[in-house]
Amino acid sequence: MINKDLSVEFLGVHFENPFCLSSSPVGNCYDMCKKAYDTGWGGVVFKTIGPKHFLIDEVSPRFDALTKEGTPFVGFKNMEQIAEHPLEENLADVKRLKEEYPNKVLIASIMGTNEEDWTELARLVEEAGADMIEMNLSCPQMTSHAMGSDVGSNPDLCRKYCAAVKRGSKLPMIAKMTPNIMDMVPVAKACLEGGADGISCINTIKSVVNVDLDRKIGLPIINGKSSISGYSGKAVKPVALRFIQQLRMGEGLHDLAISGIGGIETWEDAAEFILLGATTLQVTTAIMQYGYRVVEDMKNGLMHYMEEQGVDRLQDLVGLANANIIPAEELDRDYIVYPEINYDVCINCGRCYVSCYDGAHQAMEWDKENRKVRCNKEKCVGCHLCALVCPVKAISKGEVVLKPGRPGNPADKKV
Amino acid sequence: MTKKYAEEIEQAYTVITVMEEAQRCLLCHDAPCSESCPAGTDPGKFIRSVRFRNFKGAAETIRENNALGGICARVCPTERYCQKACSRCGIDRPIDIGGIQRFVTDFEARANMHILRKGEAIGKKIAVVGSGPSGLQAAASLLQMGYEVDIYDKNAKAGGYLRYGIPQYRLPNEVVDKEIEHIAELGAQFKLGVTVGKDVTMDELKAKYDAVLLAIGFSAPKVLPMFEGSEIVETAVSFLARVKESKGEVELPQNIVVIGGGDVAMDVVTTLKVLGVKNVTDVVYEEFHEFLASKKELRGAQELGVTIIDGYIPAEFADHTVTFKHRHIDSVLKIKTDKVILAVGQKAEAENLGVELVKNEVTFDGYKTPDAKVFVTGDIAHGDKTVVYAVRKGKEAAAAIHESLGGNK
Missing domain, CATH: 1.10.1060.10 (Alpha-helical ferredoxin)
Structure with missing residues (x-):
């Protein structure tokens, strides 16, 4: 079996691999975190610890899932807030985990309602032995507007609370961002100004996932009502990747230390986050659906990817794709690449014809009698919707043609 | 079992x-x-x-x-x-x-859906003779066009081969009942236990109805002469009906030879195995490459452990022993058995119906007989003898009647 070094250094802390539980129901107590460590996770972000005076009172039920055809958990909705155990118990768990697993990373997630809370919680988790602090500035389903994503969308509050945390602890600290915002850069910068060392993103997206059609209530139903709350899972991956890219493109942020979160369930997802600039990775939804064991294939798959890429240090992959995502106005618009149909592979289903006609430019022609498609280059704009809908991947990139009057050599285009 | x-x-x-x-x-x-x-x-x-x-x-x-x-x-x-x-x-x-x-x-x-809608009454009445798949579909089509329809059947219950032939594990009678219920809801009247040509004459029907549709199917079994009169010989038609009516409560010996290789034969051998008969040997005229039964039914029979021997014709039957000869090679097969079931085809029973059949089929294409008031559908009409073809023919026969009676004019 392949064995490659997946270790990374993140804000001065050594992770044996980049995979961590995110602060959520999956890291809620000693037993859970112990099992996760034993299964091979490199780190745990312990479920957010709040101040003593803020009582957690959860609803039942508290989850929902978006499905599509035969696929469960396209996306996942969660109404649970921060850790419901008493502060002392959480701190005792952190202490015990660190004692028993000194080589695994323990990140304490904290959330206060005011500066005093933040400072005190930071002090307490450092005292308990945590390696790092993550500030939860982003939970979208808190029952207090002084907490969660209402705070995380306000740069001034973020700056103030980050400074408060730094007053309580010298540990490396990352601030966890909410995606329920247009531009994350000002918030992230405010956090860095306040003393944050890095950023974790994204937390969940505010959502209504399903509505019960008979009862006319969102799901899940709590005594006849429901609420907007956080959406996660595979469906949010594109949103997470976008925010990470935008952060790394922010002025002065191209080396920003990022812990990537949002729909990671395969090694491929993990590699995408790393290529866009995440050094560590956090997972919840895939664990809630499949268990801690998902880390086995993420780690092994990532090792094989490193082998294929000829990379010995995972860190060497961090951010390699950032430079290749550029503003739309800077893209090369001088050429068209036409689809090429491999008729040996084509099974004549006509899906490309349907989508080209109804969703593109009516360039695919359908020979009804022979059930054969043909691309009419007079009409084709090279959008490649056809290739995306083809169920057998019979359509690839073919001839490259310059638009009339445009400079360059078609052979030079990296299609 | x-x-x-x-x-x-x-x-x-x-x-x-x-x-x-x-x-x-x-x-x-x-x-x-x-x-x-x-x-x-x-x-x-x-x-x-x-x-x-x-x-x-x-x-x-x-x-x-x-x-x-x-x-x-x-x-x-x-x-x-x-x-x-x-x-x-x-x-x-x-x-x-x-x-x-x-x-x-x-x-x-x-969901208790009732999808089919009765057509607006056009004041015309059709008799359908036979309540197998083609008769039922024709009736449903006619009812939706606004005809009144009476369905005659010689059996006590409607459904024909669907009810009395296809085994319960493949087609439960409850499913047949449900489909018939939908057709009854459209207004079909069932005249059951009535044999047309015996209990009621064609002339009487023709006098009472605007058209008569013969959907009599192949209800009678064929029997090879050498097996006639033997106590240990039963036809597939009789066997399948007996098992389905008794819901599988039948006494059977442990060694049974079945002759035939169509879907009916597969139903017989599979039923025997499902009922726990130890040795079921099916001897088939066709060789495997020309097999008549659907692959699915054949595979089902084989999976249950039926012995299938292809390419043999029965030559002699005496003392519980059937002697078969191969069609092409010099080979003789003798099987001693407790029981023989014949699944060698079925035929129409068309006495006194005034319709000429050659090899169990009418002599013309389509559904209109020389008698302007009489139409045919189902097995006795030209074309395949499967349920899906029976449905097709039922729809087409209904359309032919509608056209003959003036359509929507």
């Missing part, structure tokens, strides 16, 4: 598993499956409805086209029609169209 006989052999899809199967569908343009159903079913449309979670719409697509949609879902040899045409064959295996259709028609029943 009667429990095994009474329960459907094919497992039904659930809402979850049917979505998985529907997801495999490529949703083709000009879906080839939809052009391959003899009865005009449009799987491309109803599977798309399932894919987009519109189960009720899917049921409408099936039912409006085929009054026996739930039956066809179970008994149609889809491998020869829609599933053979399926584009997914180019990737791995076809979509289980029959299985999805069964899910949809079961859903229709659970």
